């Protein structure tokens with residue numbers, strides 16, 4: 054299970070993440086992405102959405118270990 058957060062100070066609402074992982078992200082009334090269900094799509098799709106966000110507004114962490122999965126941590130090899 055992953056934990057997913059969207060920084061609304063960065064999100065410009067272009068809906069890339071909503072298109073990629075519609076089970077996880079929806080637009081709120083301000084047309085910014087909101088997480089409705091972190092487990093609504095496979096983690097691989099969540100990571101793809103995070104990687105494709107043009108303003109890097111999406112942070113993904115491992116809910117069990119707290120390890121940051123995206124953005125990559127400095128020095129990470131994978």
Ligand code: SF4
Nearest residue numbers: 064065067068070106
């Ligand atoms: S891809 Fe990024 S900027 Fe676009 S709606 Fe999602 S979080 Fe916001």
